[in-house]
Amino acid sequence: MSGTAGPETNIPTVIRTDNNLLVTDSNPVHRTDALTIYFTGCGTTSPAVPDGQPSPGSPLAMTVAAPTVQLGGMNMSVSFSGLAPGQVGVCQINATVPSNTPEGLSVPLVISQGGAVQTISLRVVN
């Protein structure tokens, strides 16, 4: 997947929680980093949120289908999967990078949820 990340291209946007900046080659993912992944199309949530309405902050709208997130083939620990509070139709996953994730300039991040799979490449360093 290539292009500019965001809802128009349907490419997930990944943020490092450590510095709250977009993950790029010059702001790479570090092992054990906490990441926030934004994307669209995460399916049904509970509670359901009507189209065009901002997602609630309380209770949070959680996805019904739990996602699996892998970075370089290693399963990431997912602490939240749902709609981003206050946003319209923006999905959010909070996940932690395993300490044994392979390093590289182009490591695949694979998000699988309810039969849909999205893959992007990220730079990972120690």
Place this chain on the structure above:
Amino acid sequence: MKFTLTLVVSLAMCCSVFAPTATAQKWETGGGVGGGFYTSNDVSAPGGSASAKIATSLAASAWLANNGVGKWGGELRGDFQLGSLELNGGGTQATFAARSYALHYDVLWHATPNGSRIRPFVAVGAGIKVYQGTGAQVAYQPLSNFALLTQAQDLTPLVSAGGGVKVQLAPHLQLRAELHDYLTPFPKQVITPAQGAKVSGWMQDFVPMVGISYTSAEGR
């Protein structure tokens, strides 16, 4: 960071192990300060090339040396240098805070015998060097199509060569002036060539330094 701590602890342990024998042999221990002057390496990419180096900066060393056998001697040495990573190309510069640590053992050959007031020497040795990128990462770094300056750590082998002069100032006090050339493979974890870019060669670091040693043998 863990490795750096291990280096420091290892050096401290070596010093504490050797310290009791220092008075029985012709040992010296000391430290010095100077500057680190790196040469630059070209990073080539399909769109051109940029120059990568580490900025000239403060360097400091500590050593524990044995001058026991004739004109021969040896020393265990720890070095620390500050110095930002630098990329230059097309009138643009990218910088990133960094530092380095080294631990090496050098064999010394002195031109004059033990006991001489002035002892020119040459040194050659090997060890390890750790480069650490410590700057703040940003989403966009200038010249990122050539190389990426990264908050990471590189552990590399090190080759050391140099020379200088030792001057006995007082019964247990020695002045040293020296120049070392430290060679390591290019640290690609902290200055990472971008996709499609290449960098080759060794990183060369010239370090002139002045230092003071305490010598165990009175009068040299």
